[in-house]
Structure formats: structure tokens, C-alpha cells
Amino acid sequence: MKHGYLVGVDAGHTVIKAAVFDEHGTEIGRGARPTATFSLHPRWQERDMEVVWTSAAGAIADALIDADIDGSQVVSIGIGAHGDGLYLVDAQFRPVRAAILATDTRAASYCDRWNTGEVADRLMAITGQVPAPYTPPATLSWLRDHEPEVFGRAAHMLFCKDWLRLRLTGEIATDPTEAAAGLCDVRAREWSPEAAEICGLADASHLLPPIRASGDVAGYVTKAAAEVTGLRAGTPVITGSHDVHVAALGIGALTPASVSAIMGTFNINQLVGHEALPSWQWQARGSLTADRFLLMSTSPAGATAVDWVRQVTAHTADTVGGAVSAALADRDGATVADDDPLFLPFVYGTMLTPAIRGAFTGLGSWHGPDDMLRAGLEGVVFTHRYHLEALTAAGPIDTRPVRLAGGGTRSAEWTQLFADATGLSIEVTDAVESGARGAAMLAGVGAGVFSDVDQAALACVTVVRAQHPRPERKALLDNRYHRWTGIATALQSASA
Numbered sequence: 001m002k003h004g005y006l007v008g009v010d011a012g013h014t015v016i017k018a019a020v021f022d023e024h025g026t027e028i029g030r031g032a033r034p035t036a037t038f039s040l041h042p043r044w045q046e047r048d049m050e051v052v053w054t055s056a057a058g059a060i061a062d063a064l065i066d067a068d069i070d071g072s073q074v075v076s077i078g079i080g081a082h083g084d085g086l087y088l089v090d091a092q093f094r095p096v097r098a099a100i101l102a103t104d105t106r107a108a109s110y111c112d113r114w115n116t117g118e119v120a121d122r123l124m125a126i127t128g129q130v131p132a133p134y135t136p137p138a139t140l141s142w143l144r145d146h147e148p149e150v151f152g153r154a155a156h157m158l159f160c161k162d163w164l165r166l167r168l169t170g171e172i173a174t175d176p177t178e179a180a181a182g183l184c185d186v187r188a189r190e191w192s193p194e195a196a197e198i199c200g201l202a203d204a205s206h207l208l209p210p211i212r213a214s215g216d217v218a219g220y221v222t223k224a225a226a227e228v229t230g231l232r233a234g235t236p237v238i239t240g241s242h243d244v245h246v247a248a249l250g251i252g253a254l255t256p257a258s259v260s261a262i263m264g265t266f267n268i269n270q271l272v273g274h275e276a277l278p279s280w281q282w283q284a285r286g287s288l289t290a291d292r293f294l295l296m297s298t299s300p301a302g303a304t305a306v307d308w309v310r311q312v313t314a315h316t317a318d319t320v321g322g323a324v325s326a327a328l329a330d331r332d333g334a335t336v337a338d339d340d341p342l343f344l345p346f347v348y349g350t351m352l353t354p355a356i357r358g359a360f361t362g363l364g365s366w367h368g369p370d371d372m373l374r375a376g377l378e379g380v381v382f383t384h385r386y387h388l389e390a391l392t393a394a395g396p397i398d399t400r401p402v403r404l405a406g407g408g409t410r411s412a413e414w415t416q417l418f419a420d421a422t423g424l425s426i427e428v429t430d431a432v433e434s435g436a437r438g439a440a441m442l443a444g445v446g447a448g449v450f451s452d453v454d455q456a457a458l459a460c461v462t463v464v465r466a467q468h469p470r471p472e473r474k475a476l477l478d479n480r481y482h483r484w485t486g487i488a489t490a491l492q493s494a495s496a
Helices: 049-067 117-127 136-146 148-153 160-169 193-198 202-207 223-229 243-250 303-312 320-328 369-391 412-422 434-447 453-460 471-495
Strands: 005-011 015-021 027-034 074-081 087-089 156-158 217-220 236-238 259-263 267-273 283-286 293-299 342-344 359-361 402-405 426-429 463-467
Touching (some): 005 049, 005 160, 005 434, 015 049, 027 049, 027 434, 049 160, 049 223, 074 243, 074 434, 087 160, 136 148, 136 202, 156 202, 160 217, 160 236, 236 434, 243 259, 243 267, 243 293, 243 402, 259 369, 259 412, 303 369, 320 369, 320 412, 342 369, 342 471, 369 471, 402 412, 412 426, 434 453
Parallel strands (some): 005 074, 402 426
Antiparallel strands (some): 015 027, 087 156, 217 236, 259 267, 267 293, 283 293, 342 359, 426 463
């Protein structure tokens, strides 16, 4: 190979993946290691930070072995990881507590202080969003008030990919896609003292790491990291980004006006633009290039809600793919029927204010695990529709197919349901691991393999499946969607 190989790391909430790619975006080796999530109290979701690192190091080592290459052949490494949450270290770069994940909602009450009136307007104007329970304004405030000793020992606030890069390189930094999680001037791409003061966190400003461009070389693999990963000491490591940005790059959906959706842990829906348009209906975050912003309408109501349904129904399928096939197959192409149950997939949180929790409705004694799982799959797709409809206030979303990423894309039945329920054409690319490939592509930009992210996408991404909404399904699914939103509204009224 002319330039050598690129390694991309994609650190999710439950699995950390690493993959080796050539300069055409072809995956030649892959590794994956689990990272257990635990919950000590209701609403808590945490991970051991050392386990996160050892899992990542093991995944990288496995990927090199699977690719049958030596670490000296790797040109550069890129990292994408779940966004938000909180990874705190002390002055010696040691974890001060377990990581708090983006599915954690313990700090929800803090957001009530910032989500209304003049305070909300000021934060929206500066940061492009109002704080969610899993963002630094909320989690740092909770720690200051409930774990003051931990808060006092903390020296650096990091996100997941920053923690992994710290262990690879010994360098502290973050990037604009992660910094934009509530305390950053989204347009200037710099920390905002005003936002910190509004959130009552002026005393936490010393925790904020330097912000470096996503595609910059942020450090080099240390000797200690080389020993456990198989990488060559001195290999450049790119700053990296929030995983949704590299996933969008990995499927070629980062050009202006591109629309993408990630069927993963979170329900992510994105529109690329040149302006950080503020709105209650989405988050405006800086993207991988200085001239683009990602308008993200999201909620923690993604594929993990389907996993939850599988667990509580003791669904017998051996794999997620098998479960989806069992639920959506043998319906004469219908996938869902008018009298099937409905599911609100908000078991890990919601985008709605006031918030509600998950719920099944329309259950009859004749319904079983397949019916409930089918409702789960549809409920997640309906949540995507809700978010995509919100994004229409920022610009048209139907001028080109929606590019899909995430584990849900492995099921052609589920992606067809996505097209049918949203009324939008979709495309699935050849990216088996879109996050890892996007991270590797970004590493290629930083190393000079690609001139920019657009050239990287042209070189690496191919559409392998296109699906279109079936007109004969429109009336049924529109009716079910409106019933679904009506039930959500009724539950909001009941819980107010």
C-alpha cells in the first residue's frame, strides 16, 4: 500500500471496536471487546474507566492480528466514541471515579434551572443548545453537590475518546464536536466563561481541556501504549471526535445538506449546514471542519430500547439480527398491522418536555414476544420520524436519501420499516463499522492520506442498498404514528 494502513477506534457504550483500513476505506481487520455498564442506583449508568482503556487496547491489538499486519505499517490512528457523559481524571491522569455515561439521567433536575426563560435563551445563543442531563453542565453540577471530594480531586474533564487518546499519548485535549456539549461557544469553538457562569460552574473552568481540531495530530503513541496495543511507539494519534460525526463521515454524509440517521444506542438524526442555527428541537454542534455544523435531533431511545424489550420478554432469538427477522418476517411484507401494540421507547430517557417514561399500549392476551419486539422496532423508527420532522424547520430533509448508520442497518427489514414509516428514501453504505471507518478516514486526513473529509468520502464510501417508502404502507403507518404521538402527549398531560 502506498501510504500504509489506518486504524479507527469506535468506543460505544457496551462494545469498543477497532478496525484496520486501507486508503480505499476497505476493512482488512477488526477487533472488538466488551465494556460492562453498571447501575448502582436508579437513573445511573457508569463504566470503569480502566476497563474502557484495556478493552480499547485489546480491540486494537486484535484488529492488527486479524489484519495480519505489524504496528509499524500503521500510518495514523483516529478515535470516535460515545459523546457526552463524563470522564474525570486527577492531576496525575488517574480516574477519580467511574465514568458517567450518556444514558445516565441522575442530573435531570439540574436542567430545570436552565431550560426556561432568559437563561435558556442565553445558553441557546451561546452554545447552540440547552443542557441535557448527560451533558457536562448537569453532570458536573451533580458531582459538585453530591460528591464534593471527587469534584475537588478532579483536574481534567474528558469525554470517552479523550480518555482513550490520553492513554495512547499522555496528552490532554478534546475537540469541537465534544466541547459543544454545553459549555462552549459553538461558533467560536472555544470554551465560554459566560456559559459556565450561567450554569453556576465558574469554579469548574480549570477542568476544561484544550480544544484542538478534530483532524489534528494531538499526540503520539507512547512506549507503554505500544506494548499493550501492538502499535508502533511514535505513531500519530488524531484528536478524533464524537462518534456521530465520524459515523457520518464513514457513510459519506458530511457534505452540506446531507441528512443521516444513526440506528444505535442513541436515536441520532442529523442535518449538515453552514450555520449553527439554534432551536429547542435540536442541538447545534461544530462538526469535523470549521465551516460546517451538525444539527442533531436526538434522544436516548435507540436500539438499546429494543435490547431492553428483548430482555424483558426473554425473546428466544440468539442474535439481534435474528430477533429482528423473527419479529418482522412472515407478515406478507406488511411488517406491522393496524392492531399491533405500540411502544414508546423512552426507557432510558426522552427528548420530550415534560419527560415521560417508556410504555406499551394496545396489548392483548394474544400478543407475545414477537409482537412486543415488533412494537419496539417500530417505536424506535417513529422516534426517528419525530426527530427528522423537527429538522425540517432548519431545511429540507427530502432532497436526497437519508444515509443510515448503526447496528440497525444490518437488518434490511428494519431499514425498510424506517423508509415506510418516515416516508423517506434511505441508503445504506458498505461501511460495516461506520464509526471506526470514519475515525480511520479522519486519521487519514490528519496524516495527509486524504486532502480533506470530502475527498476521503469520495475515496472510501459506496452505497450498497437503497430502499424507498412503499406507498401502500403510508396510510397505515401515518395513522399509527399519529396514535403514537397522541399517546405520548396524553402521558405528558397525565404526568404534568
